[in-house]
Amino acid sequence: MNPGPSLELFGHPFSSYTWKVLIALYAYEVPFTFRMVGADHPENVEVVQTAGPQGKFPVLRDGENLLFETTSILEYLDRHHIGAGTLIPEDPDAATAIRMLDRVFDNYVMNVMQVVVDEHIRSPAAPDLARCAEARGRLERSYAWLEGWLQFYPAMDQVTLIECAAAPSLFYADWVHPIPEELPRLRQWRARLLALPPVARCVDEARPYRSYFPLGAPDRD
Known part of the structure; x- marks a missing residue:
């Protein structure tokens, strides 16, 4: 260590x-x-x-x-x-489960959100609306899946690979396509993640650069 x-x-x-x-x-x-x-x-x-x-x-x-x-x-x-086993369990099956969720947040939340962001960077005045709508639909599907998954994931303050992947992806994805009110578990978990001290520190350190966000950064976070 x-x-x-x-x-x-x-x-x-x-x-x-x-x-x-x-x-x-x-x-x-x-x-x-x-x-x-x-x-x-x-x-x-x-x-x-x-x-x-x-x-x-x-x-x-x-x-x-x-x-x-x-x-x-x-x-x-x-x-x-x-310390081995802190972010990723040493048990192979438990580690596989955590890695799977890591890929969900990277591939099905973060990278899908980035499609909309990239469109607004590519053409601020005329983004491809069909491509953006398709990406937003994919985000909705991911949100709904995560709402169900959260029934079985204990809310905790420990930081694992899941929290490292989830916090930034949900932070920015909610800016692009807000998490619907009918998904209360996911909305509450996002708020809980943003309240974790290491995540709150990242949020604060990023504040001076919010003008970079092509869709306009909300003031609520």
Whole structure:
């Protein structure tokens, strides 16, 4: 559990996937250096561009180890810097269940929400409305599934891989397509997640960048 002085996270405070890693680092007080990725920090951009095939952040550097893809980063942190079994259970079947939900939040919430965001970035005046409507419909289907799943998931303050994935995806997805009132479990869980200290810290650190959100950031969060 010795993080060493060389742990660095390359990302941006407004990035949902950067949050996914930051939540774990903050929750378990893992010492690290944050490396902002942006035009003012070309040296950090270069690290990200050379780390993976698509040059996407976040990227974690630990000495000579350079890791990309958030789930892989969190698995590495769990094993080497937080305490094996904290974010992901050591029991293989339980770990499989948690990884499955991690993919639900990344692939069926976060990435679906991003379709609408990308359309408004691509053409602010004329986004593809059919494509946006299709993505919103997919979000509704994911929301409904999660409402049912929450019957069996205990509300807790411990941060696992599920909370790391769920908090940023639901935070931004609700901006794009608000969670309907007829899904009270999901609405309440989103609020509970945002109240967790490591998540609240990410929300606050991202506030200066809300103007970047192409749909207009609501004032309610």
